[in-house]
Amino acid sequence: MAIDTFLQQVVSGLATGGIYASLALALVMIYQATEIVNFAQGEMAMFSTYVAWSMLNAGVPYWAAFLGTLVLAFLGGFLIERVIVRPVEGKPVLTLVIVCIGLLVILNSLAGWIYSYVIQPFPSPFPRAPIRVGTVVFGPHDLGVIVVTLAMLGLLYAFFRYTTLGLAMRAAAQNPGSSRLCGIRVGRMLGLGWGLAALVGAVAGLLVAPVIFLEPNMMGGILIYAFAAATLGGITSPFGAVVGGFLVGVIENLAGTYIPFIGTELKLTVALLIIVVVLLVRPTGLFGHAVVRRV
Amino acid sequence: MPRGRAVGLGALLLLVLLMPFALSGFRLFQFTQVCVYAMVLLGLNLLTGYNGQISLGHGAFYALGAYTAAIMIDRWSVPYGWTIPAAGAACFLVGFLFGIPALRLEGLHLALATFALALAVPQILKYFDGWTGGSQGIVLSKPRAPLGIPLSPDQWLYYLALVVLLVLFVLTWNLLRSRPGRAIVAIRDNPIAARAMGIDAALYKSLTFGVSAGYTGVAGALGGLAVAFVAPDSFNVFLSITFLVGIVIGGLASVPGAIFGALFIQFVPNYAQEISKAAPWAIYGVFLIAFMYVMPDGVAGFLRRLAHRAGDQARPVRPAASTTPKGGQHAHT
Numbered sequence: 081m082a083i084d085t086f087l088q089q090v091v092s093g094l095a096t097g098g099i100y101a102s103l104a105l106a107l108v109m110i111y112q113a114t115e116i117v118n119f120a121q122g123e124m125a126m127f128s129t130y131v132a133w134s135m136l137n138a139g140v141p142y143w144a145a146f147l148g149t150l151v152l153a154f155l156g157g158f159l160i161e162r163v164i165v166r167p168v169e170g171k172p173v174l175t176l177v178i179v180c181i182g183l184l185v186i187l188n189s190l191a192g193w194i195y196s197y198v199i200q201p202f203p204s205p206f207p208r209a210p211i212r213v214g215t216v217v218f219g220p221h222d223l224g225v226i227v228v229t230l231a232m233l234g235l236l237y238a239f240f241r242y243t244t245l246g247l248a249m250r251a252a253a254q255n256p257g258s259s260r261l262c263g264i265r266v267g268r269m270l271g272l273g274w275g276l277a278a279l280v281g282a283v284a285g286l287l288v289a290p291v292i293f294l295e296p297n298m299m300g301g302i303l304i305y306a307f308a309a310a311t312l313g314g315i316t317s318p319f320g321a322v323v324g325g326f327l328v329g330v331i332e333n334l335a336g337t338y339i340p341f342i343g344t345e346l347k348l349t350v351a352l353l354i355i356v357v358v359l360l361v362r363p364t365g366l367f368g369h370a371v372v373r374r375v
Numbered sequence: 376m377p378r379g380r381a382v383g384l385g386a387l388l389l390l391v392l393l394m395p396f397a398l399s400g401f402r403l404f405q406f407t408q409v410c411v412y413a414m415v416l417l418g419l420n421l422l423t424g425y426n427g428q429i430s431l432g433h434g435a436f437y438a439l440g441a442y443t444a445a446i447m448i449d450r451w452s453v454p455y456g457w458t459i460p461a462a463g464a465a466c467f468l469v470g471f472l473f474g475i476p477a478l479r480l481e482g483l484h485l486a487l488a489t490f491a492l493a494l495a496v497p498q499i500l501k502y503f504d505g506w507t508g509g510s511q512g513i514v515l516s517k518p519r520a521p522l523g524i525p526l527s528p529d530q531w532l533y534y535l536a537l538v539v540l541l542v543l544f545v546l547t548w549n550l551l552r553s554r555p556g557r558a559i560v561a562i563r564d565n566p567i568a569a570r571a572m573g574i575d576a577a578l579y580k581s582l583t584f585g586v587s588a589g590y591t592g593v594a595g596a597l598g599g600l601a602v603a604f605v606a607p608d609s610f611n612v613f614l615s616i617t618f619l620v621g622i623v624i625g626g627l628a629s630v631p632g633a634i635f636g637a638l639f640i641q642f643v644p645n646y647a648q649e650i651s652k653a654a655p656w657a658i659y660g661v662f663l664i665a666f667m668y669v670m671p672d673g674v675a676g677f678l679r680r681l682a683h684r685a686g687d688q689a690r691p692v693r694p695a696a697s698t699t700p701k702g703g704q705h706a707h708t
Contacts, residue, residue: 117483171667174627175671178667181663184616185657188660192652307487311487349502351495352495363484
């Protein structure tokens, strides 16, 4: 029995972990391209989810709405980078943080304004009937989330590894000057990076909404876990962010189950602790590398 | 001081002193709140504007201050007057301790950690419900004026907040002009050069964090007394963002900016609320971004530039008062 509970908790931890991993990956992609920690990432995902919700309410079939939302999220992310973030590129960290917080607040209030603060249910595309393997029961949505996340990660990996565009984007992030000399449109690449990050975030939003329901503040807790995941894995490493996401998901679930005083009430504090401890013990995270600067 | 300015300041002081006799209880409460917010903004500006450490979690220290006062009054029947310095001291200590790990976190990492702190606060407050009363919060009674002074509780609280604010203003001004103050600014402008000149950056950064948190704690205690109620959900992450809005609007690295910022975050949401529940935040967001584009030194910086352009040569521009990217004057002073 004990092992059943353990396995179930691990699987559902992996499912939430997949969501954290997606959002953490989005954060890392933006960080790598523009050295910005995008505090608005969660709200961008939330807004995309509302867009999907509107489409579903208008009678669009689920997977069509899913794809449509991804396209819109991509365009939205691209536009945000080109219009709002671009004027402050290269400014001090404080300026960038303030602009991102401004973006967070705008998206949050816009969602509240348009869709109200009432909590809405959001459908899951996966069947309801639980799946039994021996004595262990898995939620189909959990398994679906894991599959979708892994598939998306695989696609992203292939994109960045095997396509010219992916290579150009990595080059633009790593060395803008030389990339520009090679004829890469660096500005456009940064925009694409934001677009892709918004798309990845939108997937996270769509997958988490059936579990935590739809409302403008839904991503607050998820975002802090994504921060924890990105910090744990290393904010400079996409691979690390993914591993960190799954790890944090599992840690969260196991801590909630087996450490009595944590329960569900101190979950955000666990994320805070992970962030602070990682930053103290190993600021570069598990897979990150220290950034060396010439002064 | 030129005569015109002295007259202006005198008139302003008179206005501020007479306000309690002209305004209704609620209006007066709003101005008490302005004083309270101005204290927070002074503290936050010391940390973020002058020392360059980004905190997105000052709501946490505000909550700590408010709860320290509330618990001392409610559980231990301590006279409220003692709870205000106690809240300041508690926050100074916690801020100083939080500052030690924060030292290793530069810029973005600190912003992340404090943002996480801000998000976690309501949960932590609810968790220790034996002390904090859980989500029900703690109800306080408004303190009466001592020694039989014929003032209503609202009027008394207003004067109390005003006096505390003035004391903190003078403290800040003096601190910034002292040797530690210059060290604080030097760490922001060029950490490596500051260290090379023998400034103990670690100590100063932690101390600045502590002092900043202490200011916020005092404000939290007064704010709790003014509202006469503390509850976990009023200390959410948006409170911390409100403070950030305050220093951006008022002016980063500007002492008088705290007043403009406090007026903004107290009154603008009130009026915007009439349009929609979400409108205040939409306005906050737009202002945050717009100020970064066109007025990065806030209202205070804007007024300073206006005065400068008007040929008011009697006012030297303080070196610390500029955060514009050009900032050439730092190097020459």
